[in-house]
Amino acid sequence: MQLIGMLDSPFVRRVAITLQMLGIEYDHNPLSIFSSYDEFRAINPLVKVPTVVCDDGTVLVESTLIISHLESIAGRSIMPERPSEQKKALQLIGVALVAMEKVAQRIYELKIRPDDLQYVPWVERINEQLASALGWMESAVSNRGDNEWLFGSCVTQADLTIAVAWRFIVHAAPTEARLEDHPALVAFSERAETLPEFLACPIS
Ligand SMILES: N[C@@H](CCC(=O)N[C@@H](CS)C(=O)NCC(=O)O)C(=O)O
Numbered sequence: 001m002q003l004i005g006m007l008d009s010p011f012v013r014r015v016a017i018t019l020q021m022l023g024i025e026y027d028h029n030p031l032s033i034f035s036s037y038d039e040f041r042a043i044n045p046l047v048k049v050p051t052v053v054c055d056d057g058t059v060l061v062e063s064t065l066i067i068s069h070l071e072s073i074a075g076r077s078i079m080p081e082r083p084s085e086q087k088k089a090l091q092l093i094g095v096a097l098v099a100m101e102k103v104a105q106r107i108y109e110l111k112i113r114p115d116d117l118q119y120v121p122w123v124e125r126i127n128e129q130l131a132s133a134l135g136w137m138e139s140a141v142s143n144r145g146d147n148e149w150l151f152g153s154c155v156t157q158a159d160l161t162i163a164v165a166w167r168f169i170v171h172a173a174p175t176e177a178r179l180e181d182h183p184a185l186v187a188f189s190e191r192a193e194t195l196p197e198f199l200a201c202p203i204s
Helices: 010-022 037-043 063-074 083-112 120-141 157-172 183-192
Strands: 002-004 027-029 051-053 059-061
Touching: 002 010, 010 063, 010 083, 010 157, 037 051, 059 063, 063 083, 083 120, 083 157, 120 157, 120 183, 157 183
Parallel strands: 002 027
Antiparallel strands: 002 051, 051 059
């Protein structure tokens, strides 16, 4: 199995860390969707990351769908088992994915679109949506014991995705991720980033 895409994409990084956590062997090809567009397009004409090329040549996209396949081949999952906890985890993963998506939209808007074609109300809307997602994530990771993850002693996909989202936002939209406003996320991220599976997948 080959994972294609750079780890500065949080969607790629969450797949890479999940691969590590599930103990699945893979090759990583950190191709850029921008600077290696033609090479990428030859592998996947959608030019989307993450892209996974399975051993039989099947090309998969969309991090959540890829993770679903990884769990099926590993025969285990890093989602909580109890339905009430699973529902909560799905909610928080959704919030973190929206936060990632908003930062990606911000990058396209501010770095790819020419300055004279930028539309300020759209950027303001993105920033407001991002602030809501960050507030939600901050409250989710607050008030836990020092050695607790969101659902007890085991790291779940919700912990992983929130930690990856926060690290990405600090990296790619530092003005929106004020550390003083998000002390619980700062502490949560520091703890997650020392796990071997995270250390094996550095953002840059
Ligand atoms: N919902 C997708 C989002 C993936 C995504 O937005 N990837 C971005 C990079 S971070 C991308 O491929 N952008 C290029 C494009 O959309 O053309 C997932 O979970 O995998």
